[in-house]
Amino acid sequence: MTLLVVDIAEMRISNNPGEILITYSLGSCIAMAMYDPVLCLGGLIHCMLPLSKVNREKAQIRPFMFVDTGMQLMLGQLYELGLRKNRAVIHVAGGSQVLDSHGIFKIGERNFTVLRKILWKNGLLMHTQDVGGNKSRTVSLNINNGRFSIKSGGNLVHYDLS
């Protein structure tokens, strides 16, 4: 098994059953994994910020930094490779926040809101949703069997295709 690391503000796609896509340390950032079990095709994205309008110049160079530009590109690439909406299995994790009772950092919450809206507009359903709280998460997607795993603190939870 090869681990393919998805860095912050990046996205990777694989259809190699020998690969696991992994992204580390999601704080307020949000990750979405999308998998087509028939094609053994999956993608994983790690977005930092909700909307590209905050820095359009940066969004040109690093579209995956933002949920809006990143998701659009990811969905486009996966559809191009043959992923079918009705088979898509979607997992979302991250969007947590530091202890901030006055909402200075609402980045995590906003990341999730924007992501959910894009999924909804595209008629896509989330199968797993582990979002919010005050914990950092590391997530991975196994291209061989679609297993999605979330590690947080000492806990590791797997989500397998049913």
Next chain:
Amino acid sequence: MTYLEEIKQHIDQFPGMPPLCQSLIAHLGDPETEFKTIRDLVKYDPGLTADILKFANSSYFGALQGVNSLQTALVRLGTKMVMELILSLSVTSRLLPCLPGYGLMAKDLLKHSIWTAVAAQELANMLNMKQVDMIFTVGLMHDLGKLIMDPFVQFERLQFNKVFETLKASFEQEERHILGFDHAQTGAMILEKWNLGPQIVAGIRWHHEPDKADEYQDLIYLIHLADMLALSEGIGTGIYGMQYTVSQKTIQILGLKKHHIEYVASTTMDKMKELETILG
């Protein structure tokens, strides 16, 4: 021996500043320092000279044409920045090891420290706070105390994990509660020992509790916010990194708008990556 006594003993044994930095410190507080003085101190250290040239040529400092002499580099960066860089470079090699207690992998602390330094500087630029000195150095050094605290945090893992599940207090409060000292206090004591002056010590001491500082508020709130932003974005967050409290006064004291924070997050990452290649 209590944890507190043991921690103090570790602080006493923590390595001192390299001799070059000690000579520089003598010039730190003096705005009239000629760059000739600094050039003469630096030029006999080829490694340092090379690092300064790399910095001067980085896009972080807006390099447009190649800088290949120490003299030009010093002019481009300015004497103040060069002194900050030399101090910063003297600690970067210490920020590389993994810290299992905090759940940080190798280089995570370095990345986190660079991110904090860059973001604090970016915030200061955006808010037009030109008179705040030592932002970069304090940003880079703010978590030095974690180097000493790590084995203690690891030893008390069960205690800390209990807190982690119940989420009652900010993590530095739990450090004090369980170990007698937090990493900000420990870091400040190292810097005090290094005799780096009250500004740097205060910046490190209060980076999680800026409301308690009675001097250097601008610097301290900038570092606080940049640190919280780094932790929030998952840069060197480790196990407990989301369990720190943002001071509610930050926005008001710095005169920030929320979109400022997201803008700074968007510009900081690539600069951090560039400096990481130079410093790592």
